[in-house]
Amino acid sequence: MPSNLPFIHRFKAMTVPCEVQLFGSPNASQIAAVIEQNTYRLEQKYNFYSEQSWLTCELNQRTGHSVLLDDESLVVFQTLKNLVTGTAGVFDPTVGSLKWLLNNNASLSRTQAYQIAQPMMGEAAWHIENNQLIISHDETRFDLGGVIKEFAIDQAINFAESMGVSAALINFGGDIRVLGTKPNQEAFNVAVVNPHESTQAFFSLPLVNSALTTSAHYERKTQFSDGQSSHILSEKGTHSKVLSVSVVAPSALEAGAISTALTIAPSLPVPEEVAVIFIDDQLKIHQDTEFLIQ
Template sequence: MTVNCQLMLIGEDQKVLIDAASAIELQTLALEKKYNFYAKNSWLNYHINNRGLSQVVLDTQSAAVFSCVRELSVATQGLFDITTGTLKRAAQSNKLQSLDLLFEKYQHAIGLDSWSINGPILTFKSPETQFDLGGVIKEYAVDQAMTLCRKLDINSGLINFGGDVISWGCKPDGSPFRVAIQNPLEPSKVCGSICLKNQAMATSGHYERQFKYGSQAYSHILTNKQINQKVISVSVISNSVLTSGIFSTALCIKPSLSNKVKSIIAPLFIDDQLKFHRDPSSLT
């Protein structure tokens, strides 16, 4: 991982905790290697993005990942889209005048309509469709790290991979874990904090990274939808980091979506004045 990864595992047997940390490191590195969009020889590129047929038979782990991503992407009304890998790959060889033209040219190869999954069978409509799981695997890795800890009977802890956080149990004094919320205008600082108890949180924002195409720099959240310019950061609390990560990205594009998924997420928006909002209607 190219981000800071922190483990706070609480227990009496130090050997169990150290062994868990080592196992988490190995598990996380294996996930990163397998699903790396930017590594030519990764499993993702070799088996999925460089496929020769319209269907791919997935291993058990990958079928679970893609099925979950599909379900959550549908819940975001397609705003979260792993097929933006199509645009990133195409941008390397297509010198169109704008990102909008790139979207237009590859419209047939992106979005939920371009792929489906049924059990272990992944089906594509276009040979040009490419998956980028950059907004998925770090989040999935955090969830899997907690699962590993629970299997080792570590009943309390907090795991933080670059701001993707999950907690279970409490601190030794019985209080919940508290995590910082990054200042989107000054990323080296924080602008608030929030308590998590048996919850996960992930944050997305247009400030984080840039996608450069031609002479222009765009948000790393690639979309051809009109975005709410007042929203510069969204943190989402849910029962899994993967859920939080996918919805935090989607809500950066369409904050009002949160009104339709109140039963599974709790969002926290930060506007361009560094004010916090729980209700997206207050952003207008």
């Protein structure tokens, strides 16, 4: 295989198509297999909907107010705590509490569900002491679905780099992180889809050693007894003028948390190393939030 062409490996995990592109390694097929198996492992460990996952058995079905975290889970929750704090609590992994309520009582209206879930959710509902996760409310539930997909992307890049890959692109369901540049020294050109037609590219961005995630609320929905809501759950809802938010950040996990938070509160400040692109309800592109006050 010519060295300027990638080794490409595809599989499905975490409900999305996954693609691994690796450059510059004679062991690319073995590295791709390691990435695939690790992705399946993370999916099994942190699956909110599986009765056998660590997340369900050890955390969401806990019998007390503390859970001992293994080294990997400690890293995950420490990172999440930083992202929750950095988004002023808008990004909230305890939203699983609301999903748990709806799974157990489909007759709840949106207002009723949020009223009941309010004590179970939010930044104050949990904290970390040493390697213990402390949860104050018995019924607090964590949903790490998107988080673990992005964590898997970051781990895939780490695997690739540590195993001698010179450049890589990891794409799990449109959440992307790249390592280095293409062999011709060009950046990876990554497309963001049209919110009204998901098979069409709307614009593209060059990426080098960075991640891109897009959060949008125009496809999947959450069902309450009195109607539907975006799958991005927030009591005040997603912002009516924002169709999608694309974020470029050093890691996929950071990009994903920030893009999710900005669909709810688009005026949140972001770190200097983060770039943001909004698509508004008129299909116009913005790199700042001036459009919110027009």
